[in-house]
Amino acid sequence: xxxxxxxxxQQHTPDVAQPYTRNEQACHDLSIRVRDLNLWYGKSQAxxxxxxxxxxxxxxxxxxxxxxxxxxFLRCLNRMNDLIxxxxxxxxxxxxxxxxxxxxxxxxxxxxxxxxVFQKPDPFPNSIYENIAYAPRMxxxxxxxxxxxxxxEKALRDAGLWNEVKDKLQEPxxxxxxxxxxxxxxxxxxxxxxxxxxxxxxxxxLDPISTATIEDLMDKLKEQFTIVTVTHNMQQxxxxxxxxxxxxxxxxxxxxxxxxxFSTPAQKKTEDYISGRYG
Amino acid sequence: xxxxxxEISQQLKRRHRKSARLKWASMGALGLAGLFLVLFFADxxxxxxxxxxxxYINTExxxxxxxxxxxxxxxxxxxxxxxxxxVVRVIPLQLRNNPEMIGTSEQRWMLATSEVDQYLKGHxxxxxxxxxxxxxERVAAGQVDLRFNKTFFGSGDSKIAENAGILSAVxxxxxxxxxxxxxxxxxxVMTAIYLEEFAPDNRFTQIIEININNLAAIPSILFGLxxxxxFINFFGVPRSSPLAGGMTLALMTLPVIxxxxxxxxxxxxxxxxxxxxxxxxxxxxxxxxxxxxxxxPGIMTGSIIGLAEAMGEAAPLIIVGxxxxxxxxxxxxxxxxxxxxxxxxxxxxxxEQAFVEKxxxxxxVLLSVLISLNAFAVVLRKKFERRW
Numbered sequence: 001x002x003x004x005x006x007x008x009x010q011q012h013t014p015d016v017a018q019p020y021t022r023n024e025q026a027c028h029d030l031s032i033r034v035r036d037l038n039l040w041y042g043k044s045q046a047x048x049x050x051x052x053x054x055x056x057x058x059x060x061x062x063x064x065x066x067x068x069x070x071x072x073f074l075r076c077l078n079r080m081n082d083l084i085x086x087x088x089x090x091x092x093x094x095x096x097x098x099x100x101x102x103x104x105x106x107x108x109x110x111x112x113x114x115x116x117v118f119q120k121p122d123p124f125p126n127s128i129y130e131n132i133a134y135a136p137r138m139x140x141x142x143x144x145x146x147x148x149x150x151x152x153e154k155a156l157r158d159a160g161l162w163n164e165v166k167d168k169l170q171e172p173x174x175x176x177x178x179x180x181x182x183x184x185x186x187x188x189x190x191x192x193x194x195x196x197x198x199x200x201x202x203x204x205x206l207d208p209i210s211t212a213t214i215e216d217l218m219d220k221l222k223e224q225f226t227i228v229t230v231t232h233n234m235q236q237x238x239x240x241x242x243x244x245x246x247x248x249x250x251x252x253x254x255x256x257x258x259x260x261x262f263s264t265p266a267q268k269k270t271e272d273y274i275s276g277r278y279g
Numbered sequence: 280x281x282x283x284x285x286e287i288s289q290q291l292k293r294r295h296r297k298s299a300r301l302k303w304a305s306m307g308a309l310g311l312a313g314l315f316l317v318l319f320f321a322d323x324x325x326x327x328x329x330x331x332x333x334x335y336i337n338t339e340x341x342x343x344x345x346x347x348x349x350x351x352x353x354x355x356x357x358x359x360x361x362x363x364x365x366v367v368r369v370i371p372l373q374l375r376n377n378p379e380m381i382g383t384s385e386q387r388w389m390l391a392t393s394e395v396d397q398y399l400k401g402h403x404x405x406x407x408x409x410x411x412x413x414x415x416e417r418v419a420a421g422q423v424d425l426r427f428n429k430t431f432f433g434s435g436d437s438k439i440a441e442n443a444g445i446l447s448a449v450x451x452x453x454x455x456x457x458x459x460x461x462x463x464x465x466x467x468v469m470t471a472i473y474l475e476e477f478a479p480d481n482r483f484t485q486i487i488e489i490n491i492n493n494l495a496a497i498p499s500i501l502f503g504l505x506x507x508x509x510f511i512n513f514f515g516v517p518r519s520s521p522l523a524g525g526m527t528l529a530l531m532t533l534p535v536i537x538x539x540x541x542x543x544x545x546x547x548x549x550x551x552x553x554x555x556x557x558x559x560x561x562x563x564x565x566x567x568x569x570x571x572x573x574x575x576p577g578i579m580t581g582s583i584i585g586l587a588e589a590m591g592e593a594a595p596l597i598i599v600g601x602x603x604x605x606x607x608x609x610x611x612x613x614x615x616x617x618x619x620x621x622x623x624x625x626x627x628x629x630x631e632q633a634f635v636e637k638x639x640x641x642x643x644v645l646l647s648v649l650i651s652l653n654a655f656a657v658v659l660r661k662k663f664e665r666r667w
Contacts, residue, residue: 080556085479108559116557122550124569134568135558188558 031056031196031226032077037091039072039081046072048250050091054243056195059218059227061237061258064247065278070230073247074198077228078114079107095196112139115189119201121181123173123188128165131173131184132156132191139192151191158224159187160217179210186217190225197221199229203236215240234274238262246270323639323646330640333428333441334396336362336417340370341384347374354389360410363390365442388426393440393633399425403632431640435606436622440633443626445641447605451521451616452590452648454609455601458525459532459589464582466529467536474537475544476566495534502531503595511599519600519615527599528589535588539581543574576663583656587649593620619645 032054039047047069054060054077062070072081079100081087093100100110123131132152133142142148152169156162161183165176173184182202189197199218203211218227218240231237237244238258245255246269254261254270265271272278338358340346346353350370354362366389374381395414397404406414417423435447478484506527510516516523547570555565596602602621609616617625623641626634 078557080553083553083556108561111557111559118550118553118557120550122554124551124554125573135560138564138568139559185554188554192558 029055031095032228033092033094034076035092035094037073037076037093038089039069039076040088041084042086046250047076050252052245052252052255054196054226054228056226057222057224058242059222059229059240060243060245061241062228062230062245062247063232063234063237063273064253065273066232068247069250070245070247071200074200074228074230077196077198078111078116080116082107112192113194114196114198115192115194117182117185117189117197117199117202120205121178121185123176123181123184125172125174127170128156128173128176128184129169131188135188135192141192155187155191156184158190158221159183160213160220161187177210179206179213182206182210182214183217186214186221190221194225196226196228199227201230201232204232211236234262246273248273323642326636327639327641327643329400330431330636330643331428332400332425333430334391334399335388335424335426336391336395337386337388337422337424338362339384340387340389342370342374342380342382344381347371347381357413361391361395361414363392363441364439365390388424390430390441391423393631395423396425396441397632399423400636402636431637435608436604436617436625437606438604440629440631440637443634443637445619445622445644447608448617448619448622448641449644450608451524451601451605452618454521454612454616455525455528455596455618456586456590458522458612459528460582460586462526462529463532463536463585467533467582468540468578470533471537471540471544472566472571475541476570477562491534491537495538498594499531499592500594500598502527503598505530506595506599517613517615519603519617520613521609521616522612523599524596524601524616524618525612527595528592531592531595532582532585532589535585536578536582539585540574540578543577543581544570546577547573576660579663580656580660583652583659587652587656590618590652591620591645591649593618593624596621597624619648 030053034050034052034054037047037050038045050073062074064070075081076089076093077100081089089101095110095113098105124134126134129152132155133148136142136151137148142151153162153166156165161180164180165171165184173181176184182205186197186202203214206214215236218229221227222242229241241258243255244258244261246253246261246265246267248269254265254267256266261270262274265274336358338354340353343352348371350366350368351359351362353366353370394404394406398406398411398414399418414423430442431444433446434442434444437443474484474488506523510523510526511518516526551569551573552565555569560568596618600615601617602625603615603617604625605615605617619641623638623645626638626641629637
């Protein structure tokens with residue numbers, strides 16, 4: 001469904017007119033549009049003129065060496081960077097035709113539509129049930145107890161956790177294993193029916209088997225959600241991602257269909273990184 | 280170039296000796312501190328425990344017409360110097376309330392004077408030899424004995440030593456602490472939440488933070504002066520009242536609660552906050568639903584310890600007039616009252632021998648309240664401690 005080549009950030013100052021028009025046509029598939037995004041931590045610039053289109057119901061992987069800005073970029077998409085006082089952002093991050101950084105955009109509304117899963121599983125110190133039910137209740141998605149039960153079951157089923165926890169919903173979420181906790185966090189994120197799920201190295205704290213489970217889950221979840229994931233693991237990007245963006249020193253060096261990117265990278269730097277020459 | 284084992288162990292020996300010396304020094308310090316603690320408790324217990332017992336005389340009480348005017352007329356002439364002066368008022372009062380008792384008589388344990396009490400406990404006293412012989416005789420007959428001191432726990436202060444009790448001070452302390460808690464807990468916790476979770480980190484909030492930390496180190500007597508100047512002289516809060524004292528102590532407790540609450544909030548891992556923000560909580564929801572429940576045990580512990588500190592405070596309350604002589608148990612927050620430390624301070628200045636053990640007894644009561652409060656804080660923390 002996404003036959004078009006996605007936008008690439010070819011140089012510091014990309015030719016704006018030419019490459020984007022093609023994607024404007026494909027806007028029914030477009031989830032998030034980023035143009036000339038710059039971000040500073042105090043005086044040091046962490047993101048430099050990023051341009052990228054993220055497509056609906058696809059997995060996009062962000063790869064690159066440590067400190068290249070991929071997590072920072074990810075947090076721009078649901079404004080988690082607002083929590084860091086010294087951050088200054090310029091440029092456009094557009095979702096549904098609206099600038100998410102604009103004054104009239106409420107970051108709570110944004111985070112309702114753009115969920116997030118963090119590197120370390122971080123369930124709330126409550127029961128498994130309460131972990132899932134909290135956010136929908138807060139956002140007034142459910143009023144009756146029965147609806148709430150149903151929603152909890154659906155979220156846990158979608159996260160592939162239901163069979164493992166259905167008999168112990170009242171036990172603390174922290175009593176689960178690391179991989180189960182991470183799937184609980186995914187269930188928590190999808191319980192409010194967001195459009196986009198951001199995952200910040202979701203498997204880096206997990207063992208290989210749990211990692212494989214989460215990867216399968218991502219594959220299934222992209223039927224419903226747009227997934228943007230940061231990963232240090234290039235094999236993982238190759239396995240799960242439809243599109244991959246390669247970050248280096250705060251810039252997007254290359255952004256393309258994953259298969260194309262891993263077989264015939266256009267940039268020398270990408271090739272060096274993918275083949276393990278640095279990073 | 281390499282060293283042989285002998286060379287290395289030669290050098291190691293010096294290092295081992297040094298660490299052994301340090302270890303002995305620190306153990307010595309600990310032992311010394313423990314020794315002082317034991318001495319302190321032994322002294323307090325040996326002086327204070329006798330205060331929980333009081334001499335009583337078992338005798339016939341005749342409720343005659345004369346006794347309803349002067350209570351002393353109810354007893355044998357030779358007993359009158361030994362029985363507490365309180366009967367002068369107590370027996371007529373009893374007869375006025377129960378007129379049908381006039382004309383009857385009964386065998387009763389009556390409160391003895393503090394001189395008898397001190398004599399039985401082997402302390403200095405002013406009894407004559409005949410009186411001592413009289414008492415010895417009655418002790419042998421089982422008519423004079425040390426019994427549980429109901430007066431000490433059941434009544435207020437008195438100039439008559441055997442009639443002095445700590446109840447009015449206990450009630451005064453409770454009322455003062457209620458005022459302190461109601462003022463300092465909400466203000467302190469909200470201040471800490473604002474500073475920790477909402478306020479930007481700039482010069483202004485840094486100055487506030489430094490000042491709060493400094494406030495916690497200010498001599499408490501200055502808070503008393505502040506309370507006198509602001510609450511009593513400016514706002515006209517009744518002097519000596521639990522309201523004035525509680526407000527003054529609230530000033531003193533505020534920085535303690537703020538600092539404890541901030542520490543508790545800071546110990547909640549950021550991952551919880553991020554997770555909550557991630558599912559779309561507003562800042563207030565993050566604090567109310569996720570951070571506060573986790574920080575609550577720490578906040579409660581800090582507040583209880585802050586209150587316990589305030590409870591042991593005498594200096595600022597002396598300045599706002601809470602050393603008053605309070606014979607009756609207080610009934611309202613605006614009436615004059617006293618508190619336990621102030622009561623202890625008052626008794627320690629009394630010349631009579633009997634007040635020495637009252638002082639120590641009062642300290643024991645105060646200490647046991649403080650120790651139970653601290654134990655309660657520990658239990659609370661253990662009970663609500665949650666893993667994340």
